[in-house]
Amino acid sequence: MTTTLPAWFTTRQELAKARYESIPDPKRNDVLWRFSNIKQLDFSNLSGEAKSPDHTELIARSTGLVKPAAKFVFLNDEVIHSQSSLPENVICLSLADALVSYPDLVEAHFMKQETHLGSAKYSALHEASVKNGLFVHVPDNTEIVGSIEVHHWISDKGTVFPHSLIVTGKSAKVRVIDIFRSADEISPGLVIAYNDISAGPNSAIDYIAIQALNEVSRLIAIKETTTARDARSKTFILNTGSAWARNESMSRLEGPGAHSDMLSVSIPHLEQEYDQRTFQHHVSEGAYSNLLYKNTLYGRSKTVFSGLISVDENAHHTDAYQTCRNLLMTDDCEANSMPGLEINADQVKCSHGSTSAQISDDEIFYLQARGIDPVQARQLIARGYSIDAVKRLENEDAENLVLSFIDSKFSRIL
Amino acid sequence: MFTEDTATALLDEETHDAINIDRTKGDFTFPERNKFDAGWGLSSATVDYICDVKQDPDWVREFRHKALAVFESKPTPTNWATKDLENIDYDKIRFYLSDGEKPKRSWADVPADVLETFERLGIPQQERAFLAGVEAQFDSEAAYSNVKEELSKQGVIFVTSAHGLKEHEEIFRPWFGKVIPTGDNKYSALNSAVFSGGSFIYIPKGVKLKQPLQAYFRINSESFGQFERTLIIADEGSEVMYMEGCTAPKFETATLHSAVVELVALKGAKIQYVTVQNWSSNVFNLVTKRGLAMEDAEVRWIDCNIGSRLTMKYPGVIMKGERARGEVISIALANTGQHQDTGAKMIHAANNTTSNVVSKSISVGQGRATYRGQVHIPKHLKGCKNNTECDALLINSHSRTDTYPAITVKGNRHATQHEASVSQVSEEMLFYMRQRGLNEGQAMSLAVNGFINDLVREFPMEYSVELKRLIDLEMEGSVG
Numbered sequence: 001m002t003t004t005l006p007a008w009f010t011t012r013q014e015l016a017k018a019r020y021e022s023i024p025d026p027k028r029n030d031v032l033w034r035f036s037n038i039k040q041l042d043f044s045n046l047s048g049e050a051k052s053p054d055h056t057e058l059i060a061r062s063t064g065l066v067k068p069a070a071k072f073v074f075l076n077d078e079v080i081h082s083q084s085s086l087p088e089n090v091i092c093l094s095l096a097d098a099l100v101s102y103p104d105l106v107e108a109h110f111m112k113q114e115t116h117l118g119s120a121k122y123s124a125l126h127e128a129s130v131k132n133g134l135f136v137h138v139p140d141n142t143e144i145v146g147s148i149e150v151h152h153w154i155s156d157k158g159t160v161f162p163h164s165l166i167v168t169g170k171s172a173k174v175r176v177i178d179i180f181r182s183a184d185e186i187s188p189g190l191v192i193a194y195n196d197i198s199a200g201p202n203s204a205i206d207y208i209a210i211q212a213l214n215e216v217s218r219l220i221a222i223k224e225t226t227t228a229r230d231a232r233s234k235t236f237i238l239n240t241g242s243a244w245a246r247n248e249s250m251s252r253l254e255g256p257g258a259h260s261d262m263l264s265v266s267i268p269h270l271e272q273e274y275d276q277r278t279f280q281h282h283v284s285e286g287a288y289s290n291l292l293y294k295n296t297l298y299g300r301s302k303t304v305f306s307g308l309i310s311v312d313e314n315a316h317h318t319d320a321y322q323t324c325r326n327l328l329m330t331d332d333c334e335a336n337s338m339p340g341l342e343i344n345a346d347q348v349k350c351s352h353g354s355t356s357a358q359i360s361d362d363e364i365f366y367l368q369a370r371g372i373d374p375v376q377a378r379q380l381i382a383r384g385y386s387i388d389a390v391k392r393l394e395n396e397d398a399e400n401l402v403l404s405f406i407d408s409k410f411s412r413i414l
Numbered sequence: 415m416f417t418e419d420t421a422t423a424l425l426d427e428e429t430h431d432a433i434n435i436d437r438t439k440g441d442f443t444f445p446e447r448n449k450f451d452a453g454w455g456l457s458s459a460t461v462d463y464i465c466d467v468k469q470d471p472d473w474v475r476e477f478r479h480k481a482l483a484v485f486e487s488k489p490t491p492t493n494w495a496t497k498d499l500e501n502i503d504y505d506k507i508r509f510y511l512s513d514g515e516k517p518k519r520s521w522a523d524v525p526a527d528v529l530e531t532f533e534r535l536g537i538p539q540q541e542r543a544f545l546a547g548v549e550a551q552f553d554s555e556a557a558y559s560n561v562k563e564e565l566s567k568q569g570v571i572f573v574t575s576a577h578g579l580k581e582h583e584e585i586f587r588p589w590f591g592k593v594i595p596t597g598d599n600k601y602s603a604l605n606s607a608v609f610s611g612g613s614f615i616y617i618p619k620g621v622k623l624k625q626p627l628q629a630y631f632r633i634n635s636e637s638f639g640q641f642e643r644t645l646i647i648a649d650e651g652s653e654v655m656y657m658e659g660c661t662a663p664k665f666e667t668a669t670l671h672s673a674v675v676e677l678v679a680l681k682g683a684k685i686q687y688v689t690v691q692n693w694s695s696n697v698f699n700l701v702t703k704r705g706l707a708m709e710d711a712e713v714r715w716i717d718c719n720i721g722s723r724l725t726m727k728y729p730g731v732i733m734k735g736e737r738a739r740g741e742v743i744s745i746a747l748a749n750t751g752q753h754q755d756t757g758a759k760m761i762h763a764a765n766n767t768t769s770n771v772v773s774k775s776i777s778v779g780q781g782r783a784t785y786r787g788q789v790h791i792p793k794h795l796k797g798c799k800n801n802t803e804c805d806a807l808l809i810n811s812h813s814r815t816d817t818y819p820a821i822t823v824k825g826n827r828h829a830t831q832h833e834a835s836v837s838q839v840s841e842e843m844l845f846y847m848r849q850r851g852l853n854e855g856q857a858m859s860l861a862v863n864g865f866i867n868d869l870v871r872e873f874p875m876e877y878s879v880e881l882k883r884l885i886d887l888e889m890e891g892s893v894g
Contacts, residue, residue: 029493030493031493031494034820035820035822313811313812316811326823328823328825328826328828329826330825330826331793331794331825331826331827332793332824332825333824333825333826334793334822334823334824334825335821335822335823335824336820336821336822336823337819337820337821337822337832338818338819338820338821339817339819339832339834340816340817340818340819341806341815341816341817341834341836342814342815342816342817343806343808343814343815343816343836344812344814345808345811346808346809346810346811346813346838347838348808348836348837348838349836349837350834350835350836351833351834351835351836352817352832352833352834353831353832353833353834354819354821354830354831354832355829355830355831355832356821356823356828356829356830357828357829357830357831358826358827358828358829
């Protein structure tokens with residue numbers, strides 16, 4: 001297989017391997033890992049070959065949208081099913097194939113930015129180990145109706161490195177939905193995912209990641225979004241599964257009029273831990289970014305939110321907003337928020353807000369008075385609270401898909 | 415151009431005369447006349463020297479040596495803080511200087527040159543006008559100390575910390591180093607090793623001081639670090655306001671200021687600690703301040719940072735008793751060459767405790783203002799509330815501001831909210847004011863004073879007037 005891979009790629013994998021080995025493990029007192037559970041980075045229980053379960057059954061379970069524009073099913077980074085009704089000028093195929101068929105196009109966009117939110121080591125590991133994923137290239141003035149739906153299955157004690165590389169040309173438009181799941185409920189797996197999202201001038205990219213792994217698996221997902229002049233990027237992360245998940249999301253605004261929305265809903269319960277770090281990087285003047293993260297915590301779960309808005313020296317007339325809200329449902333949950341700002345320009349409008357609170361007795365009483373029992377009432381309020389962020393997807397099919405995963409999580413908590 | 419005359423014309427003559435402190439007059443030094451000098455650099459010999467000169471009891475000597483070991487073992491916290499800290503050369507700092515004279519009781523006993531410094535700072539006027547007692551610090555020892563007789567009668571103790579640890583050991587020792595342990599951070603350890611000067615205040619049960627207590631601090635010897643140590647204990651139901659203001663003459667090499675301030679508010683007591691920090695812009699100001707609030711007690715830090723090269727100061731309150739309350743009101747102004755790294759730390763350790771942080775910063779020229787905050791609400795508590803607001807104002811296009819809060823909430827019976835905003839003075843606002851005959855500098859000054867106006871009101875009257883004037887001076891030449 002290596003013989004068919006382009007030389008630039010093999011070189012980068014070798015360099016990344018050396019980088020992975022030279023970067024020290026994160027330590028407890030690293031600022032970028034503040035409040036994190038560093039113990040989760042011990043992956044020694046994962047040695048073992050990934051077994052391949054029944055493909056037909058997994059393909060049958062890979063249901064999402066009623067009519068996706070294209071659909072891919074991966075099992076441990078191998079394509080086991082694909083279908084597409086995309087226009088011919090759109091390139092949409094597995095990364096392994098794209099490396100062979102479109103090496104130059106992939107090279108132009110593949111992992112261009114430095115990871116600086118703490119996971120540089122795991123980003124290097126991903127780069128050294130990545131074998132597959134999805135490559136989407138939408139040429140100028142092409143709008144894709146519907147969504148590209150990608151299912152990533154992981155089985156046994158496997159470690160996978162799925163990569164999503166999404167590129168749009170001028171005035172193009174696309175929506176990609178990644179769904180991460182485990183083939184069974186008992187095998188601990190590890191996902192080290194990387195999303196490269198590059199929105200060309202005046203284009204629009206929606207990217208949705210649904211993480212519903214089994215509750216003994218772990219995930220590190222690094223997302224790099226760059227948004228060009230007058231382009232619009234919208235990323236959404238749903239966390240319902242895994243024992244521990246770390247999301248690092250970076251958004252670079254590279255041209256005036258660029259618009260970036262960063263959304264997330266997390267609903268941890270029991271001992272689940274979600275550790276989310278974000279970076280809104282205003283490189284260009286006159287750009288807009290808006291972040292909304294909503295967490296609902298049950299059991300002894302724990303969330304960490306660390307967000308930073310960084311406005312470069314000449315990025316005047318920036319509008320940047322950041323909001324993290326925590327709804328605390330039990331006595332033992334723990335929410336950590338570190339909303340940050342670094343401003344080096346003027347004529348800037350920036351704000352961040354972070355709140356943590358519980359549902360008030362008045363709200364429960366109101367619903368009880370209308371015949372809804374307290375348990376249901378709390379669930380109803382929590383659902384409504386999450387929907388607030390889901391609605392910002394502004395696409396009914398995608399919203400319903402995300403909501404079906406949210407409802408399935410709530411039904412397990414009840 | 416915006417001149418001093420126009421700035422002061424806004425105040426009525428009398429008020430102006432009463433509070434006039436011309437900060438530019440801080441740019442001078444008198445010939446040094448130090449009887450005791452610990453020499454350059456820091457070693458266990460330096461610590462012994464300080465102990466010998468100050469005739470410290472054995473427990474203090476032991477405390478200092480332990481602290482020195484902690485200081486040496488702790489790394490410089492550049493993993494999160496500015497790299498500028500690496501520019502402190504501890505071998506080029508003199509850690510103890512004193513003229514070896516006992517604190518004075520009346521103005522007539524104070525050496526003439528020292529007195530002149532104070533005259534220029536305006537202390538005598540303030541003494542007459544407002545003060546209950548003065549603890550003015552010239553280099554490391556208090557050169558003047560006076561508590562009004564009526565306070566003494568009430569049992570209030572207001573002395574230097576050196577005096578406090580010898581004469582009032584039974585009150586001093588149980589709390590000394592308890593709110594801020596030696597190992598809290600590298601700079602609290604440094605202070606614990608070499609501290610000299612600072613105040614010890616004890617307010618007996620139920621005594622409510624109507625007038626604030628005040629101390630002025632000055633650094634006067636070149637390359638000399640000042641390490642004062644202040645401990646204030648407010649016994650049950652008492653109330654006190656303490657004011658600390660700083661100026662320092664300008665020097666050519668950087669000086670280090672690393673204070674430790676511990677406040678203890680026992681049941682139902684109330685302590686307000688007011689600081690106006692206006693060190694010259696070559697001073698590293700690395701201060702640890704923390705208060706302990708027991709049941710129904712309240713600790714308020716009112717903090718204003720205008721001077722220094724680098725200030726790192728995060729006043730904290732540990733709310734240890736039920737219904738305790740903590741508050742930090744903070745104003746920071748960072749001009750070119752300055753980094754104001756300030757913030758607040760709120761540790762909730764009992765039910766129904768509430769805390770409030772309001773921070774406003776202004777960055778001028780290439781100045782950098784940073785807010786760092788921590789709010790911690792542990793498990794199994796209920797009814798804890800925190801409100802944090804931080805607002806930043808950027809004046810010029812190279813000004814910089816950062817905000818790094820950290821909020822931990824465990825359990826579901828609490829409420830926290832944090833909000834921050836960054837803005838600039840709008841063109842419309844300036845235009846509106848210029849239409850009404852103000853020049854650009856005055857308009858900018860007015861806008862900045864408006865931005866912090868609601869916080870300035872929290873300061874005692876004479877401070878708030880002085881503060882407004884300091885801001886006018888800082889804003890001079892920032893535009894146009």
